[in-house]
Amino acid sequence: MRRRRRARLRAAELGRSRGGLTSKVHLAVERRCRPLSIILIPGQAADSPRFIPVLNKIKVRVPVGRPRARPDAVAADKAYSSRANRAHLRKRGIKAVIPEKTDQAANRKKKGCSGGRPVSHDDTLYKDRNTVERGINKFKEWRGLATRYDKTPESDAAGLHLRGSILWLRSLPTLL
Numbered sequence: 001m002r003r004r005r006r007a008r009l010r011a012a013e014l015g016r017s018r019g020g021l022t023s024k025v026h027l028a029v030e031r032r033c034r035p036l037s038i039i040l041i042p043g044q045a046a047d048s049p050r051f052i053p054v055l056n057k058i059k060v061r062v063p064v065g066r067p068r069a070r071p072d073a074v075a076a077d078k079a080y081s082s083r084a085n086r087a088h089l090r091k092r093g094i095k096a097v098i099p100e101k102t103d104q105a106a107n108r109k110k111k112g113c114s115g116g117r118p119v120s121h122d123d124t125l126y127k128d129r130n131t132v133e134r135g136i137n138k139f140k141e142w143r144g145l146a147t148r149y150d151k152t153p154e155s156d157a158a159g160l161h162l163r164g165s166i167l168w169l170r171s172l173p174t175l176l
Helices: 002-011 048-056 083-092 102-110 123-139 143-147 153-171
Strands: 015-017 020-029 035-042 073-075 095-097
Touching: 020 048, 020 123, 020 153, 035 048, 035 153, 048 083, 073 123, 083 095, 095 123, 123 153, 143 153
Parallel strands: 073 095
Antiparallel strands: 015 020, 020 035
16 A cells, blocks of 8 residues: 555655655746746755756747757756756757856865866856746746645646746737
């Protein structure tokens, strides 16, 4: 019985914490705080491994041709700072605007000249990272999403996608 419940919780994208069952939302937004991709994960899971799946879900329609899936630059938190994420961005030709964690910098310096070059990021582009925070606040204007009334991840993800659709529809110019 207990094993079945754990499997159901794992499949349900819910994680255990002190406060009970929790989940996290990973969000990619564009400069006008409109969502491009949304991923719901268990609350105790690490942030850094979810960077590439969030980035891979981005598809932006342009008037002509295939959907655009490669942004010019990506600004992210220190939580997403890892060699794997930076290598993925470098391979795809995307500029990484991710500050280095202090423990990563200390490990690099401890290795001396074999530790590699310090990570650089553009401070002016990093100032735009607050668009993600503003985008999350727009999602939390819905009280049900802010307090997480939905107890199943399916209904919570549906609410997130519905709110994202509404944010996109409100940003469109009116035709009347």
